[in-house]
Amino acid sequence: DIQMTQSPSTLSASVGDRVTITCRASQSISSWLAWYQQKPGKAPKLLIYRASSLESGVPSRFSGSGSGTEFTLTISSLQPDDFATYYCQQYNSYPGTFGQGTKVEIK
Amino acid sequence: EVQLVESGGGLVQPGGSLRLSCSASGFTLNADPMHWVRQGPGKGLEYVSAISRNGGTTYYADSVKGRFTISRDISKNTLYLQMSSLRDEDTAVYYCVKEGPHGSGSFGYYDYWGQGTLVTVSS
Numbered sequence: 001d002i003q004m005t006q007s008p009s010t011l012s013a014s015v016g017d018r019v020t021i022t023c024r025a026s027q028s029i030s031s032w033l034a035w036y037q038q039k040p041g042k043a044p045k046l047l048i049y050r051a052s053s054l055e056s057g058v059p060s061r062f063s064g065s066g067s068g069t070e071f072t073l074t075i076s077s078l079q080p081d082d083f084a085t086y087y088c089q090q091y092n093s094y095p096g097t098f099g100q101g102t103k104v105e106i107k
Numbered sequence: 108e109v110q111l112v113e114s115g116g117g118l119v120q121p122g123g124s125l126r127l128s129c130s131a132s133g134f135t136l137n138a139d140p141m142h143w144v145r146q147g148p149g150k151g152l153e154y155v156s157a158i159s160r161n162g163g164t165t166y167y168a169d170s171v172k173g174r175f176t177i178s179r180d181i182s183k184n185t186l187y188l189q190m191s192s193l194r195d196e197d198t199a200v201y202y203c204v205k206e207g208p209h210g211s212g213s214f215g216y217y218d219y220w221g222q223g224t225l226v227t228v229s230s
Contacts, residue, residue, distance in 0.1 A: 032211040043220035044202075044217075046207070046218050055218065089152070091215050092213065094213055096214040097154070098152040098153070
């Protein structure tokens, strides 16, 4: 199975900060990568698919980039609603695997 | 509006069985592949099982192969996960998820999630 590694595991930031989360794959996954946001007690929510395509209804402050083995999720200006845990998922090959998550906390 | 509503979770003893249901609305289950994904307490997300668009092919994570069975009833627009020989490590919130339309052809991402149902395996 392809291993997905996110960094950092925890990130402390303030409202208005630019935030970047990195996801690395153990082998090339082309652009077959999705990002999800999860709040406590809630189901994950799709933010980005195919590395950089913004899901309908997701604010434009979220963006994704990368290909091959290295990917980033950027929040251009962190908002109070963005404090949550973020997961990447590769879907290049079976089975799709997730990163371990990055928790974005209030500084 | 697409909605997925899971039910059937609960407390079960090791070695026991449980059937999860996922009632879908706003789309038909034969429109897209459907999956089950789980999340152990305080842990990350783990793929469990999938069923193809036409229902003819099913897939299972190695950790549940031979113990879990995914199925669906198109007339009820409901997805199921029959779980047997349950183990402590199966304790998790189980999510019913719909594959998005732009998958790789080998696997997919998830554009809609249910609220989840908690399965606790404990004596």
